[in-house]
Amino acid sequence: MTEQQALYKYCLILGDNALIHSYRLSEWCSNAPILEEDLALTNFSLDMIGRAQALLSYAGKIDGKGKTDDDLAYRRGEREFYNHLLKEMPNGDFANTIAKLLFTSAYEYYFFNELQHSADKTLAAIAAKTIKEVKYHMAHATDWVLRLGDGTDESHHRIQKAVNELWMYTGELFETNEATAILEDKNIAVDMAVVKAKWKQEIERVLTEATLTVPKDQYMQTGGSKGVHSEYLGHILSEMQYLQRAYPEAIW
């Protein structure tokens, strides 16, 4: 793998994470428990689409084959997507979506804090902008985890169940691969050990304050960075890519 290929892959991983998570959050439109929450969740989705655009455009540039952000979002198949499995998991109930948002936003907050010092100036700039956004995502998710954890018996039970069920998808967030190893040597990629330590500490703090039990580490699911996904991704892509695939000549 060359440095260029590694950087391309790295941008796809980051771009796909934003794209697929934004897809799931956008499904909350007109489905949230209160109108204010409908607006909040779709607002985060909007932030993530913006981030996906920036990262996929940059990926296209690095690849040098003239592919746009839309080409990469709408014309790749299941095995060519590299997002974490956590992002493609169905929304489930509100507690499940919030647990996913907490795990992801805390991860992204520490991840992009490191990435803003990347030797790659474009990635550093995207990271600096992203931190401002994910800070809000994290604050929002934290507030809700506290409310649900320490709210009613039902909400406590639901958020604990969500945390337990999603836990096995959190290990993958900190995985390294051939691309990250190449880029870390060049001070482009982030040191995942640093991100993991900070993430763990923050998640433990929030869950404990929310009167929840921190799950014990168990078998962790993996596969995203190899393009091996859950069955859910194929359905996301078939819906998301429908018009582009059905009318390949059309410009929208």
Place this chain on the structure above:
Amino acid sequence: MELLEKTDKIQEELLKNFEIKIDRGDAIEPRDKMPDGYRKHLIRQMSQHAHSEVIGMQPEGNWITRAPSLRAKQILLAKIQDEGGHGLYLYSAAETLGISRDEMIAQLHSGKAKYSNIFNYPALTWADIGAIGWLVDGAAIVNQVSLQRTSYGPYSRAMVRICKEESFHQRQGYEIMSKMMKGTKDQQGMAQDAMNRWWWPSLMMFGPHDSESPHTGDAFKWKIKRSSNDELRQKFIDKTVQQAEVIGLTIPDKDLKWNEAKGHYHHGPINWNEFYSVIGGGGPCNKQRMAHHIKVHNEGEWVRSAAKAYQEKKEKKLLHL
């Protein structure tokens, strides 16, 4: 007895004050004395307006996950968010009249409160997203521009703000339509098909003809309503026909003709049977829209209860500090 007479006199004077303000064209504010009929009329109209914004999120939301480009998805999401924001804004404005959002939602679910008929039509293809933005929001703007001068202050101020965002929505819809008309045969077909299906329901958004809905009603007297249904409908037709011509869309009305003497377009007869049938529950999506709103509301009950319980626990803790 004397006290009662005195109270009656004060009431009378306050109401007189209301009429003077209305005549002068001053805004009525939440603390001003107003006739019960005025308050009731506004609650009905404003809550219907708020519900329309919220129910309108459903047909557009239907296309979010299938938006054909990242930009299109971003714009559509932002637009639907605006609609939700308008809903919030209007619920708050209506709350100044002494009704809560919970009560308004309960009235929507019981069928006592209505929402705009237009959202009982389905959004079938991507071009429908264009048609909704261009025609439906375009018609709504004409009505809302007029409502900027409505007599109730909070409603009128809400309209000023909402109009700014709605004009962006209309441009968004028009952009989708014009892009599709410049595109492939399939895209052009989709755009014309959406135009054919949304044109007449959009004209119906302004309500029955003035001859069926007389000028003399309280809404005019109280300056809640500032222009008649037919005046607004005509304004909408006049500006939209030209926009359609520019991008090559045909208006599905064989009787449509420019009337030089009047300086307006003449349009063919509107199918009011369809209008009343959809209002009466016979639209393609009436049941679906309400069932969805009720289901989501009920499913969210545990979340709202949890937030309330958490808040109460927090307040208790603060008291014991």
